[in-house]
Each structure stands twice: as structure tokens, then as C-alpha cells.
Amino acid sequence: MPDWLIIRIFWDLTVTGLALGSIYALVALGYTLVYGVLRLINFAHSEIFMVGTFSALIASTQLLNIPMLEDGNYPYRTGAALVFFLVFILLAAMFISGVGAIALERIAYRPLRGNGDAFGAIALAFLTSFVIGLIFVNETKANLIIACVGTAPISYSYLRFFKKGKKAPRLAFLISAIGASTAIAEAVGIWGPNRREQYQTPRILEKKVLFSALGTDVRIDYVIVIVGALLMMTALTLFVNKTKLGRGVRAVAQDAETARILGVNVDLIIVVTFALGGVMAGGAAMLFTMVYDQSRFNIGFILGVKSFTAAVLGGIGNLKGALLGGFMLGLVENYGSALFGGQWKDVIAFVVLLVVLMVRPTGILGESLGRARV
Amino acid sequence: MSQLSDLWKRLQSLSADVQVRWKSMSHVQRLSGYVLAVLALYLAPWWPKIPAVGWLVNTPGTQFSTVLNDQVIIFVLVALGLNVVVGLAGLLDLGYVGFYAVGAYVVGVLTSQHASLPWLVVLPIAVVVSMLFGVILGTPTLRLRGDYLAIVTLGFGEIIRISAKNLDWLGASRGISDIGRPPSIGPLKFGVIDPKPYYWLGLTLVFLVVFCLHRLEESRVGRAWTAIREDEDAAELMGVNTFKFKLWAFAIGAAVGGLAGAHYAGKVGFISPDNFPLQLSILFLAAVVLGGSGNMYGAILGGIMVAWLPERFRNFTDKRVLVFGIALVLVMVFRPEGLLPRRVRTKSPMKSASGGQEVAQ
Numbered sequence: 001m002p003d004w005l006i007i008r009i010f011w012d013l014t015v016t017g018l019a020l021g022s023i024y025a026l027v028a029l030g031y032t033l034v035y036g037v038l039r040l041i042n043f044a045h046s047e048i049f050m051v052g053t054f055s056a057l058i059a060s061t062q063l064l065n066i067p068m069l070e071d072g073n074y075p076y077r078t079g080a081a082l083v084f085f086l087v088f089i090l091l092a093a094m095f096i097s098g099v100g101a102i103a104l105e106r107i108a109y110r111p112l113r114g115n116g117d118a119f120g121a122i123a124l125a126f127l128t129s130f131v132i133g134l135i136f137v138n139e140t141k142a143n144l145i146i147a148c149v150g151t152a153p154i155s156y157s158y159l160r161f162f163k164k165g166k167k168a169p170r171l172a173f174l175i176s177a178i179g180a181s182t183a184i185a186e187a188v189g190i191w192g193p194n195r196r197e198q199y200q201t202p203r204i205l206e207k208k209v210l211f212s213a214l215g216t217d218v219r220i221d222y223v224i225v226i227v228g229a230l231l232m233m234t235a236l237t238l239f240v241n242k243t244k245l246g247r248g249v250r251a252v253a254q255d256a257e258t259a260r261i262l263g264v265n266v267d268l269i270i271v272v273t274f275a276l277g278g279v280m281a282g283g284a285a286m287l288f289t290m291v292y293d294q295s296r297f298n299i300g301f302i303l304g305v306k307s308f309t310a311a312v313l314g315g316i317g318n319l320k321g322a323l324l325g326g327f328m329l330g331l332v333e334n335y336g337s338a339l340f341g342g343q344w345k346d347v348i349a350f351v352v353l354l355v356v357l358m359v360r361p362t363g364i365l366g367e368s369l370g371r372a373r374v
Numbered sequence: 375m376s377q378l379s380d381l382w383k384r385l386q387s388l389s390a391d392v393q394v395r396w397k398s399m400s401h402v403q404r405l406s407g408y409v410l411a412v413l414a415l416y417l418a419p420w421w422p423k424i425p426a427v428g429w430l431v432n433t434p435g436t437q438f439s440t441v442l443n444d445q446v447i448i449f450v451l452v453a454l455g456l457n458v459v460v461g462l463a464g465l466l467d468l469g470y471v472g473f474y475a476v477g478a479y480v481v482g483v484l485t486s487q488h489a490s491l492p493w494l495v496v497l498p499i500a501v502v503v504s505m506l507f508g509v510i511l512g513t514p515t516l517r518l519r520g521d522y523l524a525i526v527t528l529g530f531g532e533i534i535r536i537s538a539k540n541l542d543w544l545g546a547s548r549g550i551s552d553i554g555r556p557p558s559i560g561p562l563k564f565g566v567i568d569p570k571p572y573y574w575l576g577l578t579l580v581f582l583v584v585f586c587l588h589r590l591e592e593s594r595v596g597r598a599w600t601a602i603r604e605d606e607d608a609a610e611l612m613g614v615n616t617f618k619f620k621l622w623a624f625a626i627g628a629a630v631g632g633l634a635g636a637h638y639a640g641k642v643g644f645i646s647p648d649n650f651p652l653q654l655s656i657l658f659l660a661a662v663v664l665g666g667s668g669n670m671y672g673a674i675l676g677g678i679m680v681a682w683l684p685e686r687f688r689n690f691t692d693k694r695v696l697v698f699g700i701a702l703v704l705v706m707v708f709r710p711e712g713l714l715p716r717r718v719r720t721k722s723p724m725k726s727a728s729g730g731q732e733v734a735q
Contacts, residue, residue, distance in 0.1 A: 111707045168710030175663045179702025186696035350529030
């Protein structure tokens, strides 16, 4: 291979690796935030991302109603319209993911912490009577009616149960998370826009080459992904470090009990943490769909595992660590698959993780959300 | 709703009565009770023929004895093994499917792909190799704590699957076919059609594993595991070599997983990397925690439920994974210790000396 080609491939891999890495990093932030505050692997976070990709795709087709051109393609947007569309899709994905993350916390985690509320009770009661109804009939409308009828009495007894307020062991949280993750993915697989098939939507951004540098062409979508991710992460870091709520997040991460005594509303902070993670996942989802134009009900799992790996790699509970871990994982995966073949991509990622953890058992930058190193 | 809790209390008192009566029985009576229970389990393939019970246990769509062997026995074996790692030693293993795959692949490689040894000879080899894998994975990773261990084991499960998929030596994505079957003894024919002999073999393996694990749990090793699970630092300070015992838990868990894999490979005769997805690890873990992690009988119950319930309620086949996910959340919210929680020793010497209070969990 001539030198220029190797150099070109190297820089190509670097650019795509950084783009992939910034998506990992954004999703990893959600894991890291929740882990820092609750010491919990929020296994269902990956599904929040998946829901975000679907919201972005649906927003770009249904809501904006793009007409097809005569040649079967869709028109690209340009100028102010493009910016408006991208921002709109971004906000839609962020909103849905954020709301999803908050609902997840209310339904699957808060009751386990021993302070379940009416919202959680009603949602869980609805799910219970939905499942019970399924034993007798399997028809979506009938099931929904049964679920609604059953919700009232069951939620009453659930609320009474919640009043006892016992805290569950740590493993229970993880299993609940796994259950929620499976349920969300399956629900999208059953009732989602394209069921279990890939959901593809028209592209609104023309993926032209923005500039050439170091012998490689850099496409505009990669630039938007990297810059967008960096902006979002900066905003998050500022939020956590400069605002009052952010100070609460750091306080709870450092010592929840003391924070509570000193007047921090711990439940509110936990909701804020989940919302922040969800919003970041929504942003990642929008960037993801911008590059790949498609999504599927089961994309969350592997991407979630990778992002969690990124979070651990950088040092879980550490915001900068998530960024570093994400970029590192993206690059290592890309270089690795060029060297050893694409099928070994995941193996390389995990081997790197193993090696890093053996040398530095708490990740590259170490664990810290509450400490000064945020 | 208060009637429901009344009913629950009455059920509890009933079971307490039964326990008291069981304890007051003579040895002969108890022994015959055990024999009857074991016999009933060996006759399980015919349960669907019993009037009322049959309606309850029957699995529409699939032959009942196939479900018993391919699902229930496998899940029970795996849950027993994983229970040692997760329930007894408190190590979160999300890649348990890796050991299961190793067991199956050892059988595949040695009876079909590269040699044609008989299944019975390969079975112990499979168990030992899985155990070795447990030690190989455990040695570098068991020094990590909790959540890091979870992600590393998750990676391990995936590495095993991807390696099997990409190495021609392991049959790549085609998998391995014509795997050796257990030897037929007299009328017990291990063929393609009748799954009953496999079920009986599997049930025997389950009894064997239960017996061994029970002995282990009551021994010094078992006490060391409990100590590590409850407080690793305290255990270390009290002189328990935590690393050694964690490694033991990992190795023994891996061995049981490998055994399950070997049994599976011997039954189905064909394995491919797609049989060992990461999601299966999650199901395994769910079985242990659903049943009650740390309690062997809880793990067995969990294994049975995770395996059998989806087969029983076939009329919503398309939604069973969804139901499964929701059920996991519900069980964790309302019974976070699992359906059959770990029994806490009520008569620990310390407490009984100070007035016989129950140990609070």
C-alpha cells in the first residue's frame, strides 16, 4: 500500500472514530451521571437512546411532512430551513428522551428506593393489569381497555404497599433496569412505526464534503456530530458546575445522606439527573440518526453496552472520563477493525477495557462526580 | 385488597403447619416422602395427562417433554450454577452464557468437529475446560469490584460468541452439527425423536449438582462466600482469603454452566454462535434473581419459571418478551429478594446468646 493511502485511511478512520466516539460519549454521560448519584447501572438508558432515535426519525418525517420528489428521492434542505429542521428534530428527540428517562425513574427505580409515588403506582398497576389481561385475550384494543379498568383497584393496593417504604437490595435495581430495558425495546418492536424491521427515513441533510484536510475529505455530518457533541457536553459540564441544581447533583453524588440533612431535595436531584442523562441520550440519538438515517427496536442494547464500556474506561461517575472514554473507544474500535477485520471490533473494545481496568482499576481518570475533579 | 393479604397470611400459616408436621414425621415417613417426590419428578413428562394439573402445566404448541428438557432442565442447571456466583458469593456476572457456550463447544469440537470421542467421555472434559475458563476470566477480573466486574464479564460472554462466529476451527457461523449423543443404555435410547431420556439424564444431573452444591454451601467454603457477600472488607479482615474463595465461586459456577452447555449440545446435536446471544445471559441472571438469589431452591424455581412460563402462555407469543420484562420490574418492586428469598439463619450463636432474637435482614 502506498504511504499516502495509509495516511488517508488513518485520517478517515480517525474522523469516523471521533464521530462514533462522540455518540458513545453522549450516551455514556447518562450512565455516568446516574451511576455517580445512585451507584446504579441504569441498564435501560440504552433504550432511552433508542426511543430518542425513533423520535428523531418520526419528527423528521411525520411532523415535518417531507414530500417525495418525482425521482423517488427526497429534497435536501438548505440554509435557514435546514438549521430550523435540525434544531427542531434535536429538541424533539431530547424532549422525548428526557421525559422517558424521568418516567423510567419513577416507575422502575423509585419504588425500589422505598418512596414510590402515585405516578409509579398507577403506571405499575396499568402494566400489571395489561399483563393479566394478556392471559385471556390477545388483541391490543381489548387489552388496553382491560388494563385501564384494572388500573384503579390495583394502583390503590400498590400505593398502600408503597407506604411501607422498604429499600431493595442493590441487585434488585439492576434486575428492574434489565426488565425495563427489555420491556421498552419489545414495546417498540411490537407497536413501533415499522415493527421489528429497520425504520428508514428520508435524509434532509446532504452529506457533502465540507473540507479536505490531511489528505482526507471530512463530511459535514461528521463535523456536526463532533461539534454538536462537544457543545452539549460543555453545556452539561457548565450546568453541573455552575448552577444551583448542578451543585445539588454533585452534593448527592458525594454523600446523599449529608446532602439530605443539609436541605437538598434528593428526590428532585435524582429526577434532574435522569432528565439530564435522557436529554444527552436524545441529543446522541438525533446525531446518530443524522449519520445513519435509520433505527431499529434493538439497536439500544449493543450501543448501550459500548457506551457503558466507554464510561467505565474513562472512570465511571466522571464527566470528563465519559468524553475521553467515548473518543478512545470509538478510535480504538475503528483502528482495530481496520487492522484485524470488522468482525473483531467488539472483541477489541472489550480487550482494551480489560487491559485498562487491570492497570487502572477505576478507569483512566478515576471515579468522581462529587469530588472537585468533575 | 385486604382479603388478598388475608389469603396470603393464611397461606403462610398453612405452609408453616405443613413444615411443623413434616418435621414431626419419623425418618421412614420422611424418606418415603422424598422418594415419592423424586419419582413424581421423573414422571414429569406425563404430567399433562393428569386432569387438573395437566391443564395448568401443559405447553400448547410444543411437546411438554421437549420443553422440560430443552428449556426447564437447562435453565435450572444454569440457574444453579449462576446462583453460586451471584447469590452466594455476590459477584455480578453478566456473561454467564460464555461458560454455557464453552461447555457446548467443547462437546461439539471433541465429538464432531475435530475428534469423535463419545459424549460421556467428553462431558467431564467440558466441565473441566469451562472451569478453567472460569479461572482464566476470574484471575484478572476478580480484583475489580462490583459493577466493573459486571461489564467485564459481559464482554467475556460477547468475546466467546464472536470468537466462535469467526474462527473456522470452531465452525464459524455455520456452527457444528452431528454432535455426539449420550450412549443408549438398554431401553433408554438417546435418539432424535424422544426427548424423555434426555430429560431423565438432565434431572439426574440436576440432583447431582444440587447435592454437591448443598454440601459445599454448608461447608467452610459456603460460609466464606456468605461472609464475602455480606461484607468483603470485614471478611478479609477476619482472615478469609477473599480472592481465593471468589475464584472458587467463579470456577464452580463456570463448571455447572459448562455442564448445562454440554447437556444442551448432546441433546440438540447442532450448535451455532446464534444459540448463545448476550440476551441469554440476561435471562439466566433474571432466573436467579426472580427466584431468589442466594437460595438454591429459589434459583431452581426461577429457572423453571423463566423457562416454562413463556411456553405455557403461548397465546401471546408475540408479546412474551414484553411480558417478561414487565414481570421482572414488578417482581423486583414488590418482592425485591425474589420469590423464595434467601433464608436468614435465625439461630446464629451470637444472637441466641443475647436473647434469641431473629436476625434482621
